């Protein structure tokens with residue numbers, strides 16, 4: 256396994272997880288970032304919670320910031336204030352809850368509208384794949400909705416972990432393609448002093464065009 260604790264240069268990618276309340280958004284973030292399976296009680300997210308993680312994908316160091324949003328309506332204003340910053344969005348619904356599926360279209364539209372001049376890659380995510388007996392949304396309907404908006408569709412379980420890594424890996428690969436295509440929205444950080452964690456200010460935020468020379472030095 257690659258040691259990611261000593262990153263001295265990396266790309267910062269920002270993801271948001273959005274959807275209705277109690278459909279497994281926090282569990283999805285925890286499953287991917289912390290390797291924790293969803294066996295706990297529902298503990299509603301207050302506002303927005305942050306899950307950082309690091310991965311090496313296609314020889315690129317990624318510092319991944321996952322912003323997990325509250326599904327409860329009373330937090331809608333604060334949640335929407337985070338719609339403007341992500342490079343990638345996981346828009347979730349529970350395969351067992353029709354109302355959560357009906358809501359995703361609004362969220363997709365909101366995220367597209369808030370980012371009309373920026374690129375946001377969206378994956379529609381059906382959660383609770385491990386409970387087929389109480390499933391109410393079939394794959395074809397969800398895939399059709401995803402096709403209508405030209406976005407990807409995945410089904411996952413944070414209880415068993417099924418497809419969770421794959422789902423994030425697909426997004427991570429998209430980010431790597433964007434980096435390869437010189438997408439300036441994805442910041443490259445080079446910590447010139449390897450003992451510096453980046454908090455003391457000895458970091459250089461290098462534009463995409465300067466990356467080649469930086470890497471070879």
Ligand SMILES: Nc1nc2c(ncn2[C@@H]2O[C@H](COP(=O)(O)OP(=O)(O)OP(=O)(O)O)[C@@H](O)[C@H]2O)c(=O)[nH]1
Nearest residue numbers: 276277278279280281282296297300326383412413
């Ligand atoms: N069986 C099963 N349970 C899950 C899955 N994902 C989450 N859960 C459970 O569902 C409940 C709600 O999960 P959360 O991740 O807290 O839901 P949330 O969408 O973050 O909820 P809010 O923060 O209120 O918006 C918890 O009891 C989880 O353990 C899943 O894929 N399968």
Ligand SMILES: [Mg+2]
Nearest residue numbers: 280281299300
């Ligand atoms: Mg939550």
